[in-house]
Amino acid sequence: MNKKKSTSFFTEEENARIRSAVEKAEANTSGEIVTMVVDHSDSYREAEILGSVLTAAFCAFLLEITIQIGLLWFSSSGWGAGSILNAEIVLYGVSFWTYIPLVIILFFPLRLLFRRREVLKLPFVGRTRIEEAVRDRAVRAFFEKELYRTRDETGILIFLSLLEHKVWILADRGINNRLPHEQWQELARELSLGMREKRACEALCNVIGSCGEVLTQHFPRKADDTNELADHVLHH
Numbered sequence: 001m002n003k004k005k006s007t008s009f010f011t012e013e014e015n016a017r018i019r020s021a022v023e024k025a026e027a028n029t030s031g032e033i034v035t036m037v038v039d040h041s042d043s044y045r046e047a048e049i050l051g052s053v054l055t056a057a058f059c060a061f062l063l064e065i066t067i068q069i070g071l072l073w074f075s076s077s078g079w080g081a082g083s084i085l086n087a088e089i090v091l092y093g094v095s096f097w098t099y100i101p102l103v104i105i106l107f108f109p110l111r112l113l114f115r116r117r118e119v120l121k122l123p124f125v126g127r128t129r130i131e132e133a134v135r136d137r138a139v140r141a142f143f144e145k146e147l148y149r150t151r152d153e154t155g156i157l158i159f160l161s162l163l164e165h166k167v168w169i170l171a172d173r174g175i176n177n178r179l180p181h182e183q184w185q186e187l188a189r190e191l192s193l194g195m196r197e198k199r200a201c202e203a204l205c206n207v208i209g210s211c212g213e214v215l216t217q218h219f220p221r222k223a224d225d226t227n228e229l230a231d232h233v234l235h236h
Contacts, residue, residue, distance in 0.1 A: 025212025041137035
C-alpha cells in the first residue's frame, strides 16, 4: 500500500486545529496563509523504469544462480559418462538464453509494484531532482489556487508533499519585496523535521504561528481587511 493519502493525513481534530491556527495567525495582519497537502509532487516515471529494470536484472541473476547450482548438483548426482560436459553445455544455454527473457518477464510486474508503492521509487531519485519536483509543484499550486490575487500580494503557501517528506513555503511578491526568502526556508526545514518525527500537525501549527508573527510585524491588519483565501487545509 502507499503511504497515507493527503486527504486523510490529518484527522478531523487536527484539521480543526490547523484552521484555528491560520485564523489566529491572520487576526492581526493583512497577510493570507494557505496550507496545502499533496500525496506526491511528481510521478517520477524515470525512477519507476530504472528501479524496475535494475530490480528485474538482480532477481533474474539470483534465479540464474539458483538454476545453475541446481543443475550442477543434479549432474554430480550421476548422469553417467560425460555428465560434467553435458552440464557445462546446459549451463551455457541457461545463462545465455534465459537471463534476458527473465529480466523482461520480471520487469512488468515489478513496474506495477513500483507504481503502486511509490516509496520504492525514492532510492532511484536524486536529492536535487526531488527538491526541484517539490518546488515546481508548489509553484504550480500557488498559481492554480490563485494565491497571487490578494489585494496587497501578501499570500503565503505552506506546501507539504507527503511522499518526499518535503515542505516548500512560497510568499507572494508583496512579501518577497520586503522579506528574504531564507526566512521561510528555516520554517520549511522545521516543518519537514516534524513530518519525519510523526508530529506534523504540531509542527505545522507552530510554523503557521511563526508566519503570522512575521506578517503581523511587517503587514499589520487594515481597517477594511477581509479574509481573501481559504483557512482550511487544501488538497489536490
